[in-house]
Amino acid sequence: MKSSILVINCGSSSLKFALIDTTTQQAVLTGLAEKLGLEQGQISFKHAGQKDSQALREANHAAAMHAIIARLRELDLLDSVKAVGHRVVHGGEHFKASAVIDDTVIAEIEKCAKLAPLHNPAHLLGIRTAMQQFPGLTQVAVFDTAFHQSMPQQAYLYAVPMQLYREHGVRRYGFHGTSYRFVTGEAARLLNKPLEETAFVCAHLGNGASAAAIKGGKSVDTTMGLTPLEGLVMGTRSGDIDPGIFGYLASELGLDVNGVTDLLNKKSGLLGLSELSSDCRELEDAALAGQPEAILALDIFSYRLAKHIAALTVALGRLDGVLFTGGIGENSSYLRARVIKQLGFLGLQLDEAANEECIRGKAGRITTADSVPALVINTDEELMIALDTAQLAGLSV
Structure with missing residues (x-):
C-alpha cells in the first residue's frame, strides 16, 4: 500500500480510528480505544477480518496513539500514512468546510469548546497527540457542523433577542454533517x-x-x-x-x-x-x-x-x-x-x-x-x- 490516511475520532474517554487506503478507499485497519482515564482502559484492532484487543498500561490518549503506531509498524503500514484526518463535532460559524490544522484553526476549535464542552476538548487532545506522534504530516479537521452552514437564517435562528446570536453565537448549528454528505451522495447514485x-x-x-x-x-x-x-x-x-x-x-x-x-x-x-x-x-x-x-x-x-x-x-x-x-x-x-x-x-x-x-x-x-x-x-x-x-x-x- 503506497498511500493511506489515518482517521481519528477522539472522545473524552475513547479514541476510534481507521486507516483508509487512498487507492481502494477501503479501511485496512480499524480500532477503538475505550475507557481512557480508567484503570481498565483497552484498545481493540481489526485487520484482515481478524480482531484482537489489549490492555493499555497507561489508559490515556497518548498511550492509545502509541499502541496504534506500534500496530501500524508491526503490520508494516506506518510508512504508508501520508496525512491524518480528525473528526471535530463543533466548528461554529467559522468553518464552512474542512480545514488544514494550524495554530489559527486550533484556536477557533478552542473557541467553539463552550458550544460542545463534551466533544471539542477531547478532539483537541486527539489533535495535539497526533501532531506529536506524526510530526510533519498534514493534519485536517473535518467538522460535523460545516455541512449545515448552508441553512438559511429562517432555519437556523431562534426566536430570542438577536443580541444573543450576534454576541454569543446562539443559533442552530446541526450535527452528523459528515454522515449526511456521504449518505445523500450514495442515495443519488442508487436512484x-x-x-x-x-x-x-x-x-x-x-x-x-x-x-x-x-x-x-x-x-x-x-x-x-x-x-x-x-x-x-x-x-x-x-x-x-x-x-x-x-x-x-x-x-x-x-x-x-x-x-x-x-x-x-x-x-x-x-x-x-x-x-x-x-x-x-x-x-x-x-x-x-x-x-x-x-x-x-x-x-x-x-x-x-x-x-x-x-x-x-x-x-x-x-x-x-x-x-x-x-x-x-x-x-x-x-x-x-x-x-x-x-x-x-x-x-x-x-x-x-x-x-x-x-x-x-x-x-x-x-x-x-x-x-x-x-x-x-x-x-x-x-x-x-x-x-x-x-x-x-x-x-x-
Missing part, C-alpha cells in the same frame, strides 16, 4: 439522479439521532440545534422539550442548570421513557416480548421521528426519498416500519420483505416500486474524512 436535483430527508439514527432536509446536496434544515440535545428522542437525550422545564425542575428537584442539563442529556430519551435501557436492540426484544414500557418508548421514538420527517419536507418543497442510516437506521427494521407506516400521506408504502432484509450491513430500498423511495444506506464517515484529508493534503484518490 440514478444528479445530486443537485435531489430533495431528501435523511435520518441518522444512533444513540445520538438527528434528521435533516437536504436539497441539491445542501442542508436546508435539521433537527439538532445549538447542541446535540435538540430534536429527536435519542438513547439518553430528551430531544425537543419545553424550555420552561429547566426552571420547573430546578424548583421541584433542587437542581441547578447543570443538574437539569445532565438529566436531559444522560437520563432521558429511550432510557428515561422505558426505565429499562437506552439500547434500541434491548428495547425491541422487550417490546416483542410484550413489555409495555419498551413498546411505549419505541412508539414515542418513531412518532417523533415521523413527525420531524414530515415537517422537514416543508423545507424541500417536495420529497424524492427518505434515507435511514446510523446504527439504528441501518439495522432496526422494527422502527423503520413504524416510521414509514405513519408517513403514508407523503406517498411512502413499506415493502415489508425488503425492510426485513436490510439489516447487518445490507442496504437497499425498503418501499414498494410505486412509492416514494425509502432507502437504507450504510454510512461511512471515516471515508468522507479521509477523502477531505487527502484533498487538502494534495494526495490523489
Whole structure:
C-alpha cells in the first residue's frame, strides 16, 4: 500500500480510528480505544477480518496513539500514512468546510469548546497527540457542523433577542454533517439522479439521532440545534422539550442548570421513557416480548421521528426519498416500519420483505416500486474524512 490516511475520532474517554487506503478507499485497519482515564482502559484492532484487543498500561490518549503506531509498524503500514484526518463535532460559524490544522484553526476549535464542552476538548487532545506522534504530516479537521452552514437564517435562528446570536453565537448549528454528505451522495447514485436535483430527508439514527432536509446536496434544515440535545428522542437525550422545564425542575428537584442539563442529556430519551435501557436492540426484544414500557418508548421514538420527517419536507418543497442510516437506521427494521407506516400521506408504502432484509450491513430500498423511495444506506464517515484529508493534503484518490 503506497498511500493511506489515518482517521481519528477522539472522545473524552475513547479514541476510534481507521486507516483508509487512498487507492481502494477501503479501511485496512480499524480500532477503538475505550475507557481512557480508567484503570481498565483497552484498545481493540481489526485487520484482515481478524480482531484482537489489549490492555493499555497507561489508559490515556497518548498511550492509545502509541499502541496504534506500534500496530501500524508491526503490520508494516506506518510508512504508508501520508496525512491524518480528525473528526471535530463543533466548528461554529467559522468553518464552512474542512480545514488544514494550524495554530489559527486550533484556536477557533478552542473557541467553539463552550458550544460542545463534551466533544471539542477531547478532539483537541486527539489533535495535539497526533501532531506529536506524526510530526510533519498534514493534519485536517473535518467538522460535523460545516455541512449545515448552508441553512438559511429562517432555519437556523431562534426566536430570542438577536443580541444573543450576534454576541454569543446562539443559533442552530446541526450535527452528523459528515454522515449526511456521504449518505445523500450514495442515495443519488442508487436512484440514478444528479445530486443537485435531489430533495431528501435523511435520518441518522444512533444513540445520538438527528434528521435533516437536504436539497441539491445542501442542508436546508435539521433537527439538532445549538447542541446535540435538540430534536429527536435519542438513547439518553430528551430531544425537543419545553424550555420552561429547566426552571420547573430546578424548583421541584433542587437542581441547578447543570443538574437539569445532565438529566436531559444522560437520563432521558429511550432510557428515561422505558426505565429499562437506552439500547434500541434491548428495547425491541422487550417490546416483542410484550413489555409495555419498551413498546411505549419505541412508539414515542418513531412518532417523533415521523413527525420531524414530515415537517422537514416543508423545507424541500417536495420529497424524492427518505434515507435511514446510523446504527439504528441501518439495522432496526422494527422502527423503520413504524416510521414509514405513519408517513403514508407523503406517498411512502413499506415493502415489508425488503425492510426485513436490510439489516447487518445490507442496504437497499425498503418501499414498494410505486412509492416514494425509502432507502437504507450504510454510512461511512471515516471515508468522507479521509477523502477531505487527502484533498487538502494534495494526495490523489
